Amino acid sequence: MAPRNSRGKAKGERKKKEEKVLPAVTDITVNLPDETHVVLKGISTDRIIDVCRLLSVNAGTCYITNFSLSHEVRGSRLKDTVDVSALKPCVLALSDEDYDEKLAVAHVRRLLDIVACTTCFGPSASAQDKLKSDAGKNAPAAQDNKASKKTTTKSPIPSKQSPSPKPASKDVPVDAEGDTSHSCPKLGSFYEFFSLSHLTPPLQCTPPLSLIRKAAKREIDEISVDDHLFSLDVKLCNGKLVQVEACRKGFYNVGKQRILCHNLVDLLRQLSRAFDNAYDELMKAFAERNKFGNLPYGFRANTWLIPPVAAQLPSDFPPLPVEDETWGGNGGGLGRDGKKDLIPWADEFLFVASMPCTTAEERQIRDRKAFLLHSLFVDVAIFRAIKAVQHVKLKPDLLASVANSDIPYTQRIGDLSITVVKDASNASSKIDTKIDGIQATGTDKKNLVERNLLKGITADENTAAHDIATLGIVNVRHCGFIAIVKVEVREEKKVSPPSQSIELEQPEGGANALNINSLRLLLYKTIPSEHTKQTPNLQTLECKELLASEATVEKLLEESVARLEEEALEQDHLVRWELGACWIQHLQDQKNTEKDKKPSPEKGKKRSTETEMKLENSRPAFDGVRGAVEDATLPSMEPHLEIDAKDNELALQRLLSDAAFVRLKGSDTGLHRKTLRELIDLSHKYYAEVALPKLVADFGSLELSPVDGRTLTDFMHTRGLQMRSLGHVAKLSEKLSHVQSLCIHEMIVRAFKHILQAVIAAVMDHEKIAVSIAAALNLMLGVPESRDSIKTVHVHPLVWRWLEVFLKKRYEWDLSSSNFKDVRKFAILRRAVPQGGH
Template sequence: MAPKAGKAKPKAKGDKKKKEEKVLPTVLDVTVEAPDYTHLTLKGISTDRILDVRKLLAVHVDTCHITSFSLCHEVRGPQLKDTVEIAALKPCHLSIVEEEYTEELAVAHVRRLLDVVACTTAFGVKKPEQKPAPATDAAAEAAKPGSPGAVVAGGGGGEEPMYPPPKLGEFYDFFSFSHLSPPIQYIRRSTRPFVDDKREEDFFQIDVRVCNGKPVTIVASRAGFYPSGKRALINHSLVGLLQQTNRGFEAAYKALMKAFVEHNKFGNLPYGFRSNTWVVPPVVADSPSVFPPLPTEDETWGGNGGGLGRDGKHDHRPWVKEFAILAAMPCKTAEERQVRDRKAFLLHSLFVDVGVLKAIAAIQNLIPDDKSSHEKTNGTASSVPHTQQIGDMKITVTKDKADASSKSDVKLDGSQAPGVSFDELAKRNLLKGITADESATVHDTATLGVVVVKHCGYTAVVQVPLDAQLTTVVPAQQDIHIEDQPEGGSNALNVNSLRMLLQKSCVQSPGAVQRLHSSDPEENEATTNFVRKIITDSMQNLEGEAPRETRPIRWELGACWVQHLQNQTSEKADGKKSDESKDVPTVKGLGKQFGQLKEIKKKSDDKSGKSASTKDSTSPNTNDAHSDNTASTKEDKEAILQKALTEAAFQRLKESETGLHAKSPDELIEMAYKYYDDTALPKLVADFGSLELSPVDGRTLTDFMHTRGLQMRSLGQVVELSDKLPHIQSLCIHEMVVRAFKHIVRAVIAAVDDINDMAQSVASCLNILLGPFPEENNDVKCGEDHNLRQKWLEVFLMKRFGLAWKDEYSLDLRKYAILRGLCHKVGLELVTKDYDMDTPHAFRKSDIISIVPIYKHVACSSADGRTLLESSKTFLDKGKLEDAVNYGTKALAKLVAVCGPYHRMTAGAYSLLAVVLYHTGDFNQATIYQQKALDINERELGLDHPDTMKSYGDLAVFYYRLQHTELALKYVNRALYLLHLTCGPSHPNTAATYINVAMMEEGLGNVHVALRYLHEALKCNQRLLGVDHIQTAASYHAIAIALSLMEAYSLSVQHEKTTLRILQSKLGSEDLRTQDAAAWLEYFESKALEQQEAARNGTPKPDASIASRGHLRSSRLYQSR
């Protein structure tokens, strides 16, 4: 019998551990009685509340159309509050009780129906329903253009790719049900008079046109909905009424619900989406001047772009006082911090929402006068800031420079503050970092009260100025009264909803529609020359730019440095206990730079030791005097540092036992720079190599570097250190290119005088930046544009990143990845279509739909929650699953308490706990948590956000483990499509996903298709990570299993021997994964012997199946983030 997949079995660790085990979450069946007396069984978690049950009902096909209801329990009574825990309900049986509508609730009910049916019209064009391809044709289907397995052009580094490029035009196909007849053609507010006299309980009338009928007028009332003049037919739900009165609607709606179940019978229904991705829903392309909103954001039906503060109630809130109260709140214990952090989260979220809305309003007030001001002053007035005071908020708006060489990014750390030098700022940030605790963010009121918004060539800084009196004297009894966020924190501000439409003026004059789709050649040439001049002028300025003498420091660097020193101290202590002869502790997973560091450190220690002993033996009196001087100097340095820090901060630094409290600020700066170069950067690259960190795009790369206090200007050094990691080099090159192009696009946007010319100017800019290479097009102008952008890249990368451009970098550039990065950083929304960037004019004026604001602020959540999350990750990596579950559960509880159960910040905790539970074998609970994470990520972060992408891949593996292989394949193909669009085929995450696809194809009986994926994954891992990497071993192991299914056991033995050899050399014989491989090898060898015996004796061959056996737990490496 084949060995089972390796799992770390929890050992008995005493009564205390067992007690903790009992309170861990479990899957719970919740029975709900619907209004029609049918019973639904929902899969919940024992920690869920009534709010979670309402969310589950909203994604169930039988109840997704119901909105105004309460839940009743036979013991606890009617109208259960959202906060009631379902585990406390005995029995766990609830009933839906229909509640009366208010006018607002009736409008929301109409919006829900429009939302549910929107997938039939908003995400694709109508096309015939496609039948699933036969299993034997899966490989051929995958090779078709636009298949989910496609790769981005130019992503193979010169090699023939496994699949053709993905089609951007098919981005929304995953959510589209356009092959079905829309149950609703439209719903509009009716202007007709009421047939009967309008009663007090009647709110409004709507005209509804269903799929096959004439328009019908329906009255919305307190009790429900009824056809105009037929009050006797009143029904509580609009769907119920239409099903009752129209068979065509009934059939179409039933077909849609059936399609939803086929799409995913566990939930994740395709509605509730927001326009929050850089490519707009296809329905927008039909009316770009109007930008038809998705129902969730349709203000006609009570929707909006999320967030709070739109009503103006908080404009004059006493922000200064409340931020000061926050900073003074008790925070010594975890319980106190949880209360404080919840207040801080709510207040800061509200401040950011209000600040962004007010900043956009201030910018929009300046845009109409922009042309006249430029004509009058030739642009000189643009440097004069516009200041506005709204209550405690000070808003300063400045016009961006039309110069791509200028450093236009405004930092949150006060680097633009008048009178603050770069040296002083570096010291301030470092001191903040080395003294940081769980309250560092909340106590830094100056940074907490800042939001920076960039939009349409303007930069707005929203600031709450510090009040010295309030920051020093705040009455302890004062509190902050602030409302909870509705719906558990979902529907946070979607900044894309504040877009500036660029096509709106194109339809205001005769013949404008034709001009919209076919730009005037003269206009094209004029704007192209305009962009060329900006690039040329900016390049001259950049070449003459003097290098900055002072290196900036992020405060996170100081915090990581202290942690590193503390870890070193504890490792030394452990090393001495285990082996007194060891001078330097080994640090797991570090590269060659650390070996050099250890040697240098050892030599310096030896030298200092020798010189000290010489002094001791030759001149004791001198040594005493030297000790006195040293002590005196140490006291002086401590005094200097004490003046720069608060008493509490200095005490924390002293108690950290790092010795940093005895250093002067200048010494600390020098030591921090040394730590940065010699330790932090090499450690980052080592983590990339071990796949402990696996960035997939510029956003994740930036996050990983910033959380470690590393500057993006160090990308050039990361490229040099990553000489054995080509996928990391590629990501760094792409991010540098995106940042170089970002400055050009911003300069072009800032230089455009008339907003009506913006779309054409941006299109011309993109055509120059992403145009064809000379060998792809013989056009002379194309060659000149190529040389211009190439020169810009070379100069910019050398000046800003210290990297010399190499010709081979051009071969690996993935233009879709660059376009996506540009749109994220500049704030562009484009038409969803396939752009042929091998032509000179891939982008047209009509493709540039809008500009959306880009804003930044500090993240304010729960430091305790993040620490618990990191602990859970660490225990998972070590295979200590019981501890990983325990800490993951605590982290989730903490983040739910601080941020709410459906906020974007909580999704990461759901996702991590799901992965941990998966490794314990609890696939059901893992799936429930991951579905929550995916629902949040899609709606709050974006449809191609790295977290969303990861949720698709994780959920696919969980579905596979639950034996829902076809569903798993659907989701893993979505993950693969997005991976190819962002990081391309040459990436470890893509290779790991190939392995997952292979498992699923094998589960459907397509072993030959599975082998193709596995061989591609093996080649990818060998090329990117090396022939002896753990992930390469995972590929060998997966191939061995696939070969065993074809009963090629001798080949399985060969591959598994390679697996075992790699794991033994990398992990040692005691590691669980090595033991798994040894067991598999033994099994394959036994089967090979059986096969040989059977061949000699003529015995029938035994049946083989992988589904019951599992595989090496290498898929964990895909989860690395």
């Protein structure tokens, strides 16, 4: 009876524990300094930092920055880590805190960010609907449904930088539903939902953003020299200019009536009825657009979809407020100041690997630490990589050595090792540095296959956190170079990991995540007006320049096609460690299914328990088609097999740690008695005959539903499947047209990326990069002879030949014209253009 009671008690405790962690909706009341209050909808697992985020997206409090929260029981200035569930009653008081210059500038930036939706994002949805309605009333009856949907869009290639003797027209008629046809929709339409340009902007401005500007210092008696921070000129919606002084306590207006407010919105509301009304209308519009009142702010530009204001002034590429360095903005991330470069990264990753991990609670604490550390390392590594590439570009001797030899440029900063190599200018090659930062060939590739497979079949919930080699490496492509940043861990450190670690934070609840596109290299160049006057035939000269670039790209493609045609198909492919983990799980699932099937008593008498155990130990560990492996012979018939299995077990035990071998043996799959060669062969059979078909079956059952190339890639990688199998997945997906289309698009995208990366790597003169990219895009996507031929654009024959050979060699896919005619070129352009600096 005792064991039964014990089991019952444990089950009851486990159920009670599970109920305890379930989050529940919680009302959080925050009393404001003006004696009003707001009620926020949070959850019981929230912390104070989450409450601050809720306040920042609430229409009534979004303009408030630099504050602290207090509780009648827990006291003032609550830390970000305090749990909301511990606050009873859940009533907080918001208190204003003093500014310094950085915080005051951030406050101004917040206001600019809030009102940006009235000026930066083009026409709003409301305005567009009104325009369409008016146009419908005044326009004659439509003669053709398709014709009534015509609109115009600008070429994605800047006209000044990439003219062509036969280019797509600057204003080309396309279908409004472009992404489902062969044409390109208006990119600015993405911002219609976020735009509120039909409202009167509370602050008057024209792009680029100049809503509020710093002014020369003005002396005010009420503000001491020590307290004064900076001066502002604010132009309101009615044209009135307000002079404001920023100080530690808040913001003063300059004039007869002196008012001090902790925030700008309260000050401007008191000074101007026009601003007050315009701001109220904006907040009402936010509530109407989103019933929860969550404020859409914090927009950052990226390389393929930027606000319309950038298209109006491409030479300036005005930043959005959150990225505007004038007001302390940036592209996010935690490694910009360089202060974290010298963190003892090796010690930190070793500490994470040594943290307790026997219970779910311990693993949760460890995984959060690992996530924060890895996120910080990625930010720091990207910034260091960009700086290293820029350093190489500015040093002619380094540039020549890296470009013309196999000797890379290396740099060491603390525990960080930075290596810069030139990207391949051959579109058919692939510099694969994603595994341990090396290009795996020969013996290295064989070792990687063995190591990754063993890592996968012995994996558990701690594998990712313990894998310092993977966590501590970042690869960055930038301006035709590849920079590899790696944490170097000395062997003596592995023996005795540190006993303590630095405190890691996630400022602003993760809202300041790095947007790597803020590090982009602007390719557009402004041509001075005087140069234009002196060169009346500028268009002709640019056309000649583009023709020369097209000839260079054609030559590059010819060389790449020749190399591809001579290339032999790879037989031994690299193995992702996730494949081994999925393989083990599948074997165990199959074994459990077989156990559930109860054998008849007569059948059970025919085999002894000992014979069954021997058979299980010697049976091949492949779970696909039964009988697919010929060495499944009964041990009783060939005794030497049992001896071989023991030898294999000892050999494998020497390669693995004790804990890893115990896990593999305890998996009850028999894999611990196989040789490395057998494991590799069996994993390949599992890959081809089980893993790939199961992926497609799950697509068909909608258990997995990829919506684009990125989600398709994620689904494949998490199952240990490599993108080289896209052709195989496409063949298996004949009855799933949407999946097959995604596979074809992804193969073409990856092929075109090879061309663009090779083109960029081949250009040594920065001034030539833009025109080279334009030439490559024209060849890849096709250029119509005239406006009338926009529907019959064909890809360049040389690109088509290269594409056919590349997809056959890399993906074993035969590309036909029927496949290619349904390709959505906008989707190709969006994902094929290199990001992160190109």
